[in-house]
Amino acid sequence: FTYVQRNVTGGALTPLERYLFGQAALMRDADLWVIGGFGAAALVTVVVCWKPFELLSFDPAFAATAGVPVRAAELLLTTLLVCAVVVGLKAVGVVLMTALLIAPCVAARQWSEKLRRVVPLAGLFGALAGLGGTVTSHLLSYQFPKAGSVPTGPTIVLTATALVALSL
Numbered sequence: 815f816t817y818v819q820r821n822v823t824g825g826a827l828t829p830l831e832r833y834l835f836g837q838a839a840l841m842r843d844a845d846l847w848v849i850g851g852f853g854a855a856a857l858v859t860v861v862v863c864w865k866p867f868e869l870l871s872f873d874p875a876f877a878a879t880a881g882v883p884v885r886a887a888e889l890l891l892t893t894l895l896v897c898a899v900v901v902g903l904k905a906v907g908v909v910l911m912t913a914l915l916i917a918p919c920v921a922a923r924q925w926s927e928k929l930r931r932v933v934p935l936a937g938l939f940g941a942l943a944g945l946g947g948t949v950t951s952h953l954l955s956y957q958f959p960k961a962g963s964v965p966t967g968p969t970i971v972l973t974a975t976a977l978v979a980l981s982l
Contacts (some may be wrong), residue, residue, distance in 0.1 A: 836907035838948065838966035845904060852901045856894050860933070867891060868929055905944075906967035917974035918943065924981035939981075943974035 860867065866887045869877035878884045895915075902911045922935035947970030954964040 836903065836905050836910060836967035838905045838951075838970070841904060849901050849905075852897050856897060859890065859894060863887065863890065871929065906970055910967050910971045913971045914940065914943070914974060917971070917978050921974075921978045921981040924978075939974070939977050943977055944970055947971070947973035 866877065866882045869880060869882055870884060870887045870891070874884050874888075877887070898915065899911050902914060906914060918936040918940035919932070921939045922932045925935055926932050948966055950973060951964045951966040951969040954969075955962075958964075
């Protein structure tokens with residue numbers, strides 16, 4: 815990345831911190847449409863492929879004997895994960911995306927043992943963390959203007975962490 819910043823025309827315009835920690839404040843309407851489109855596609859994929867994903871998650875050997883194309887289902891799950899990471903990079907960055915992949919699931923798992931309940935709960939907790947973190951970031955930035963702006967990405971992750979703590 816340092817090589818690109820120094821030797822590629824326009825490479826220094828985007829600092830490393832934006833990739834590591836995101837820059838939710840710089841997101842535009844087009845970014846939201848992309849996130850919404852990928853989110854809707856992922857939701858439809860999970861609903862359509864629920865049974866194979868459920869079997870694969872608990873017992874891949876049984877899924878194979880039940881006729882589930884295990885390799886294809888694993889590839890599809892991995893693709894959905896990669897899409898989630900790529901879509902979240904601009905908002906919260908590489909470092910914080912890891913927390914957002916894990917925290918909502920951990921929180922949801924504390925409320926139920928059934929996968930059919932954990933998955934929607936994790937989505938709800940992730941949405942609450944995003945909304946709560948964004949609102950909190952903006953409120954704190956306006957409340958304490960001399961301290962500077964409060965970064966949105968880390969505030970979202972702190973909100974997700976608070977949801978985990980509350981759930982535990």
